[in-house]
Amino acid sequence: MSEKKVRHILALSGGKDSSALAVYMKDKVPEMEYVFCDTGDELQETYDYLDKLEFYLRKKITRINSDRPFSHYLKLYRGVLPDSRTRWCTRMLKIKPYELFVGDDEVVSYVGIRADEPYRTGYISTKPGVRAVYPFRENNIRKADVFRILEESGLGVPAYYEWRSRSGCYFCFFQQRIEWVNLLERHPDLFKKAMEYEKNDPLTGERFTWVEGESLQELSMPHRVAQIKEQHEMRQAQMKQDRSNLSLGKIFESEEDDGEMPCLMCHL
Incomplete structure (x- = not known):
């Protein structure tokens, strides 16, 4: 019986770090799967940038959608908006669809945490078959390097950085x-x-x-x-x-x- 194939997955947020990691990993792992968990409430600038990134990578970015929209879960939570303590929007619209996509497969998950972010651990799935790796940390890639990678690729940063510090839904509670x-x-x-x-x-x-x-x-x-x-x-x-x-x-x-x-x- 043949051994089950290990999947290599890089989840994109539409932000600079995961995008730079996709550029950095281009052609390093031929079987890499690029995915984006689409809440349906992202900024148009995010969708436009993902299209540019997909063209650069010459590889399809799989869009993963939740089975229910934000409004459904808001009713389920009786109108209580998500905040930094509950974060139910991330759990229901990002993590749950991602774990359904992964299933029970053996997965190497590529995470764009940089070498200058020692306080971050990243999303680690509760699934036993998912193992996270951090290429930026392993190769001492820092914030300045991320900007350099994106500029040298010709992609630059997403247009929303002109007025917003992060990717995410248009109503994200982390906005200033x-x-x-x-x-x-x-x-x-x-x-x-x-x-x-x-x-x-x-x-x-x-x-x-x-x-x-x-x-x-x-x-x-x-x-x-x-x-x-x-x-x-x-x-x-x-x-x-x-x-x-x-x-x-x-x-x-x-x-x-x-x-x-x-x-x-x-x-x-």
């Missing part, structure tokens, strides 16, 4: 307030859809909002938008001053986000 403002100005239709998911519980008076302590309707008020922009510009000016004596490589290495870490299946 300035990114919500940018969504409002660049994709007002998506901002409106995200706003419609928020609600007040008439029985308890509890508010379910994407941003802690503030609804998107409140955030979108002209005076509030102006305030958020002003605060963001002040922070950017302070960061620029603090980094004026750093090399470009050190700047890249220091640009890690504050607070809780995002879901790697979505943002890596």
Whole structure:
């Protein structure tokens, strides 16, 4: 009886690190499978970039879809929006479909965690047949190298990096307030859809909002938008001053986000 073939899978998020890993691994593992767990609520910029990456790789990127949309699970969770503690959106729309795709096969999972991210472990499946490997860590690939890999490939970074720091759904709760403002100005239709998911519980008076302590309707008020922009510009000016004596490589290495870490299946 022949031994079962081991599958090699690289899961893409639409972000810079997993995309750079796909470029880095091109032609190194001929049987590599490239997959993207599509929630159906990604930015158009993400889909456009995946198309470019697919063309570069000369290999199909398999789109994996959940059997149910976000709205179904939101009803299941009684209108309670996902947050950094529950993260049910990642579990139901990313991890569950991915594990169904993997099945019971023996899999080597390629994860784009960099050498300058010692605090991250990555998504490790509970399935016994899945083994994670970290080529960037093994070869000392850092943030500056990721940008270099993408620029030298001709792909560059996804267009959403002009106004957003991460990939993921348009309503991702990890967005900063300035990114919500940018969504409002660049994709007002998506901002409106995200706003419609928020609600007040008439029985308890509890508010379910994407941003802690503030609804998107409140955030979108002209005076509030102006305030958020002003605060963001002040922070950017302070960061620029603090980094004026750093090399470009050190700047890249220091640009890690504050607070809780995002879901790697979505943002890596």
